[in-house]
Amino acid sequence: MTAQAHVGVEAELERYGHITDVALRSSTPTGQPDRYLYNLITNYPQRGGKRLRPALCMAACEAFGGRIEESIPSAVAIELLHTAFLIHDDIEDESELRRGQPTLHDQHGVALALNAGDALAILGMAPLRDNVELVGHRLAGRISDEFTAMALHTLEGQAQELGWIRDNVVDLMPSHYLNMVMRKTCWYTTIHPLRVGALIGSVGAINPDRMNDFGFHLGAAFQIRDDILNLRGSETQLGKEILGDLLEGKRTLMLIDVLLRADGNDRAMILDFLGRQRTTRTMDEARTIRDLMDHHGSIDLADSYARLYTARAHDIYADSLGRSANTSAGRFLRRIIDYMIERSN
Amino acid sequence: MTAQAHVGVEAELERYGHITDVALRSSTPTGQPDRYLYNLITNYPQRGGKRLRPALCMAACEAFGGRIEESIPSAVAIELLHTAFLIHDDIEDESELRRGQPTLHDQHGVALALNAGDALAILGMAPLRDNVELVGHRLAGRISDEFTAMALHTLEGQAQELGWIRDNVVDLMPSHYLNMVMRKTCWYTTIHPLRVGALIGSVGAINPDRMNDFGFHLGAAFQIRDDILNLRGSETQLGKEILGDLLEGKRTLMLIDVLLRADGNDRAMILDFLGRQRTTRTMDEARTIRDLMDHHGSIDLADSYARLYTARAHDIYADSLGRSANTSAGRFLRRIIDYMIERSN
Numbered sequence: 001m002t003a004q005a006h007v008g009v010e011a012e013l014e015r016y017g018h019i020t021d022v023a024l025r026s027s028t029p030t031g032q033p034d035r036y037l038y039n040l041i042t043n044y045p046q047r048g049g050k051r052l053r054p055a056l057c058m059a060a061c062e063a064f065g066g067r068i069e070e071s072i073p074s075a076v077a078i079e080l081l082h083t084a085f086l087i088h089d090d091i092e093d094e095s096e097l098r099r100g101q102p103t104l105h106d107q108h109g110v111a112l113a114l115n116a117g118d119a120l121a122i123l124g125m126a127p128l129r130d131n132v133e134l135v136g137h138r139l140a141g142r143i144s145d146e147f148t149a150m151a152l153h154t155l156e157g158q159a160q161e162l163g164w165i166r167d168n169v170v171d172l173m174p175s176h177y178l179n180m181v182m183r184k185t186c187w188y189t190t191i192h193p194l195r196v197g198a199l200i201g202s203v204g205a206i207n208p209d210r211m212n213d214f215g216f217h218l219g220a221a222f223q224i225r226d227d228i229l230n231l232r233g234s235e236t237q238l239g240k241e242i243l244g245d246l247l248e249g250k251r252t253l254m255l256i257d258v259l260l261r262a263d264g265n266d267r268a269m270i271l272d273f274l275g276r277q278r279t280t281r282t283m284d285e286a287r288t289i290r291d292l293m294d295h296h297g298s299i300d301l302a303d304s305y306a307r308l309y310t311a312r313a314h315d316i317y318a319d320s321l322g323r324s325a326n327t328s329a330g331r332f333l334r335r336i337i338d339y340m341i342e343r344s345n
Numbered sequence: 346m347t348a349q350a351h352v353g354v355e356a357e358l359e360r361y362g363h364i365t366d367v368a369l370r371s372s373t374p375t376g377q378p379d380r381y382l383y384n385l386i387t388n389y390p391q392r393g394g395k396r397l398r399p400a401l402c403m404a405a406c407e408a409f410g411g412r413i414e415e416s417i418p419s420a421v422a423i424e425l426l427h428t429a430f431l432i433h434d435d436i437e438d439e440s441e442l443r444r445g446q447p448t449l450h451d452q453h454g455v456a457l458a459l460n461a462g463d464a465l466a467i468l469g470m471a472p473l474r475d476n477v478e479l480v481g482h483r484l485a486g487r488i489s490d491e492f493t494a495m496a497l498h499t500l501e502g503q504a505q506e507l508g509w510i511r512d513n514v515v516d517l518m519p520s521h522y523l524n525m526v527m528r529k530t531c532w533y534t535t536i537h538p539l540r541v542g543a544l545i546g547s548v549g550a551i552n553p554d555r556m557n558d559f560g561f562h563l564g565a566a567f568q569i570r571d572d573i574l575n576l577r578g579s580e581t582q583l584g585k586e587i588l589g590d591l592l593e594g595k596r597t598l599m600l601i602d603v604l605l606r607a608d609g610n611d612r613a614m615i616l617d618f619l620g621r622q623r624t625t626r627t628m629d630e631a632r633t634i635r636d637l638m639d640h641h642g643s644i645d646l647a648d649s650y651a652r653l654y655t656a657r658a659h660d661i662y663a664d665s666l667g668r669s670a671n672t673s674a675g676r677f678l679r680r681i682i683d684y685m686i687e688r689s690n
Contacts, residue, residue, distance in 0.1 A: 036508030037501055088463060092456035111437035111507045114459065115500055118433060118466065122496040125470055129489060137482045144474060151467040155460055156382055162456045163381030 009339045012332050016055035019068065021045075023076045027127050040108060040116035041123070044083050047099035047239075050345075052222075053078045053193045056336070060197025062329035063321060064206065070134050073127035074143055074196045078188065080124035081151060085158075085188070087117035092162060093248050094278060100239035139204045143196055146208075150192035157184025165249045168274055172256045174305070178220060180251070186219030194333075201324075214320035217313040221340040224306040227252040228299060229344070231290050237345045243286040249274050253305060257298035258289065266292055306341045313337045354684045357677050361400035364413065366390075368421045372472050385453060385461035386468070389428050392444035392584075395690075397567075398423045398538045401681070405542025407674035408666060409551065415479050418472035419488055419541045423533065425469035426496060430503075430533070432462035437507060438593050439623060445584035484549045488541055491553075495537035502529025510594045513619055517601045519650070523565060525596075531564030539678075546669075559665035562658040566685040569651040572597040573644060574689070576635050582690040588631040594619050598650060602643035603634070611637055651686045658682045 024045055031038050054075035061071035089095070090103040091110055097103065105113035128147060131140035160180045164172065194215045195208035229238055230245045231254065245252055262270060270292070273285050293299050317325065317334050324330045369390055376383050399420035406416035434440070435448040436455055442448065450458035473492060476485035505525045509517065539560045540553035574583055575590045576599065590597055607615060615637070618630050638644050662670065662679050669675045 031497075031501065033501065033505050033508055036511075037504035084463075088459055092459055109507075109511055112504060112511065114433055114437055115504050115507060118429075119497060119500045119504075121463065121466055122493055122500070125489075126493050129486060129493075132482070132486060137477070141474060141477060144470075148467055148471050148474075152376075152464060155464045155467070156376065156378065159382035159457060159460050159464075160378050162454075162460060163378055166381075166454055166457065 009332070009335050012059075012335075013050060013052065013055050016058050017051035019058065019072065020051045020054040020075060020079055023072050023127075024079060027076050027080060027123060029123075036108075036112055037116060037119060040104060040112060041083075041120050043104055043107075043116075044086055044098065045079075047101060049099065051079060053082055053189055056190060056333070057193035057197040059329040059332050059336075060194045060211070061201040062197075063324040063327045063333060064198045064201025065324070066197075066201030066203075071197055071200050073130040073134065074147075074200065075193070077124050077127045077147060078193055078196075080120050080127070081147075082188065084117045084120035084124060085154065087113055087120065089158070091117075092158070093244075093250075095240065095244060095248075097235075097240045097244075100236075135200055135203070139199065142199065142204065146192060146196055146199070150187045153183045153187035157181065157187070160184070161251065164251045168249075169251070170259055170271060170274060172251055172259075174253055174256060177251060177253050177256055181220055181223045182216055185223040186216050189222060190219035191215030206322075210320055210322075214313055214316050217309040217316070218337060218340060221306045221309040221313065221337075224253060224302050224309070225341045225343065227254065228302055228306070231293070231299060233344065239345070243283065243290060246286040246289055247281050247283070248278060249281075253302040254293045254298040255289075257301050258293045258296050261296040261298065262292055303341075310337050310341050354677070354680050357404075357680075358395060358397065358400050358684075361403050362396035364403065364417065365396045365399040365420060365424055368417050368472075369424060372421050372425060372468060374468075381453075381457055382461060382464060385449060385457060386428075386465050388449055388452075388461075389431055389443065390424075392446060394444065396424060398427055398534055401535060401678070402538035402542040404674040404677050404681075405539045405556070406546040407542075408669040408672045408678060409543045409546025410669070411542075411546030411548075416542055416545050418475040418479065419492075419545065420538070422469045422472045422492060423538055423541075425465050425472070426492075427533065429462045429465035429469060430499065432458055432465065434503070436462075437503070438589075438595075440585065440589060440593075442580075442585045442589075445581075480545055480548070484544065487544065487549065491537060491541055491544070495532045498528045498532035499530075502526065502532070505529070506596065509596045513594070514596070515604055515616060515619060517596055517604075519598055519601060522596060522598050522601055526565055526568045527561055530568040531561050534567060535564035536560030551667075555665055555667075559658055559661050562654040562661070563682060563685060566651045566654040566658065566682075569598060569647050569654070570686045570688065572599065573647055573651070576638065576644060578689065584690070588628065588635060591631040591634055592626050592628070593623060594626075598647040599638045599643040600634075602646050603638045603641050606641040606643065607637055648686075655682050655686050 028042050057075040057078060058068050058071045062068055086098060087104050090098055091105050091114060095103050096106060104116065128140070128144050131143055157180050161184055191212055194211040198206055198211055199208050227245060230242065233242060235242045259267070259270060270289055273281055273289065314337055321330050321333065373387050402420040402423060403413050403416045407413055431443060432449050435443055436450050436459055440448050441451060449461065473485070473489050476488055502525050506529055536557055539556040543551055543556055544553050572590060575587065578587060580587045604612070604615060615634055618626055618634060659682055666675050666678065
């Protein structure tokens, strides 16, 4: 991707992000107790974020002929649920940094953070009620069903990943990872926003399944890039702990691959690391495993997967979008493909 | 309450409970991963439970002229959300026992339990979609709004209670407790089920606010009885740790009152206990504080509050229910008033 194209994508993300932020503010009420609840629910959104999911939803809506306003409640609902997931993920993963600051449970304790995440999940449903007036009962109901299904897929994928860590499963193949990522990441990050945007834009006329394959390739590339940045990126740019995934024992493509390739003492060292409690794992050990991943080409392999997925997304873009491919918003959805693997945060 | 009346209430609770259980089973899907997610979401419901909230909703629906079937999705939605809250509460409170067995996070770890609670909250919304066909778009939308508001009230009350514990607030008055309980307990346990039942039964004709006062007195009596049972009840009957509230530092009426009455070394001992981490508090200390509560009449005072509230619920029953007071379901709602303070689990 040329620097110019990159700038173009980020400018458009910013434009959609601004619309999202205005709507987010009116979807996160103030109230009492503010110091124990309402201040907490605006904490993560105020730290920034790419607002990628709302952007995909609004762009798909526009690409399929809708007005951006019609997609705003659905787009905001996704971002609110995303924020709820971030708070709960940080508790589940015992993460320490989010968007450059201590995680919410580090700031307020697990109990209040968990409770604030619950409130955000509930608040995430509320905007969907506005769909009734915007797009009619029938389509509004369909979007609510899509939302429930999407949330469940995400929680299934999350359960799968957490379960592998808890049970220290070490004999996974890349296909297991991809199946997990399809649910944990793709549904709520790309597939659902695209499906709902397309449904609203076409007033329910198109079959949203046509977005699944495009969304999967986009979302998988996004997640793999996320995993790679966690090994190679800059903590300042990312705002979260480098090597955090390794310390948490996350079953990334790189970890799965290095477990398949390393042998002897190297493999024994990795297995010992994974077999211990998170709190006993050291940063030095994590660096050693990252170096093993480098040595065995596991990070390059993951990068190849991501590039394969973006190439495939380009291939199926025209078929997925159909006549919407040549709209301005449609072209944004094409340009965002490479952004998924070029981004540095 | 005579023994016979008590049996009558429990038999009716069981009848409503059976209907709830059948509907619960069809609202909790199976799927993958079962061992990390879907088995977890049926865990607490399978342990039993009074199904009090669905019973109130169904009875109110019948009392106001509706068919029981019309209220089932709304009743099940409340029970699913209740289960989600139980799982998250147990994590927040670091509880060890629930319905006679180890808490879900003790069985599966905090991460998977938290995630399963999220799934139950999402699944709790799903039945509300069935309301569209059962009671029409307009009323279904209204019930969804009621559900969101109820959930937020509950999370506000929960945040308030957790915040007092975290900040070790020791200068509370009974009115603070009652305001907190109004939100933490009454909205989702009594007020919302009664409001929604009345709305469905009357096909949206009555103003549901007329149920608020009755619901508050019922719910406050229920919570105070819960708090007292935690001090005086039997662990076998309750299925949760006796004195658990004290060990957690919960600001009950009894704790607030004993802090107002005890002085000298006694007060210093309680303040020292509350000022320390939960893990360092001992059962012996909790027993000493319970004895101080006994000595100062704090438990009797709480019991008086509960009796005052049930008496008041009797007083306003006829006005709240209106012509529905003399229906069979209406009489159940009157009989359940005393059950709130007579129950032993």
